[in-house]
Amino acid sequence: MLVMIMEAMQMTVKSKSNTPKNTFLTANMTLTPNLSYGQPNAGNMLIKGENLTVLECLLPKYAGLIRCVYIDPPYNNQEKYTHYLDSGSHETWLQDVSLRIKLLVELLSTGGSIWISIDDNEVHYLKVAVDKIMGRNNFITTIIWQQRTTRENRNVFSNNHEYLLVYAKNAKDFKAARNLLPLTPKVRSRYRNPDNDPRGPWQSVSLNAQAGHGVPSQFYDVVAPNGRRHSPPKGRCWIYNQERLQEEIRKNNVWFGSDGNGVPRLKRFLSNTQCGLTPDTLWIGEDVGTNSMAKKHMLKLFPGQPLFDTPKPEQLIHRILKISTNPGDLVLDAYLGSGTTSAVAHKMGRCYIGIEDGEHAITHCADRMKQVIDGESGGISNTVGWVGGGGYDFYWLNRK
């Protein structure tokens, strides 16, 4: 059952540095200065507590303000991890996660999105449940994440991927708001300049299309500058009529190969391409990290401590936040685990709310964020040029 909604109120509290701050508090949520770190009241919160109650507490103040929700709930795989249990009935699990998603949706802003990590065991049931909550028209996509690159030979199939279900508060708003990804060095390297074109690097793309879609004016022989004639390849036609194609040749926009005898192709200039890549749905470990890479990062962050079993790599969350948010936007993770989302959001200059019920809210999340603020160099630090700074406030739900 839903717990009673507690009233959020603005209260003036004293920070560690005794500066009066107008900070979010609720009757049941206690600011805990000795677990907070760095610049107080910077808009970043770690909250130790059961997430259903915490979300109800957040609603009065944060409804409609969260740009990106990322959640990585227990997957209901009947495991007993060192830091939390993941065993229950399918029905209870689905109901519990659905209840939380219903509240999370209310927190989302215009253009906001929710990203849910899940594996093969429950993904299809969860998809149907979330469709009912958010509306099928707000389902954006399912991303496949290659979470391991080695082969598991003990099973019938080596299961090497998990999923991210992506939903928008409103699909149309999200489409307008989402960011492109930066061109990768691999894509950029496809643009060259073999003819020293003053307009800069270009790549050649096909100038022909399926014949079935063509009109008569698209079937003709192209005459190259060296006089050679080119018919459209079998079953194809030119994408332009003859007049337009001659115009493109005159403007030096058509490439006939380095010897001038090749099939004509169109030059597409790097300077004219949209300044980024449309995100695709297949995310490989080489680009966004794997579980084992995340665990190696854990060992560096928490030497001598029992290993947190299910961390996500910072690179994975980095890509999610790159697509879905801009600097200063508010990100929320209601199953914070070892603090990956807060660490990445912090390094990327996003504000964040991270909720975690277990003791690792202190031993991992708070400790990790202190390291981040002190300039921790693992994960995405190099990629984003992270050198440290900022701060977070630690809140404790129902602390006696």
Ligand SMILES: C[S@@+](CC[C@H](N)C(=O)[O-])C[C@H]1O[C@@H](n2cnc3c(N)ncnc32)[C@H](O)[C@@H]1O
């Ligand atoms: C799969 S882990 C998240 C791992 C995280 N993404 C990371 O990179 O470290 C799930 C986490 O959810 C926490 N959790 C489970 N149920 C919760 C609840 N009702 N309220 C708050 N936290 C919860 C567990 O303690 C666990 O740390």
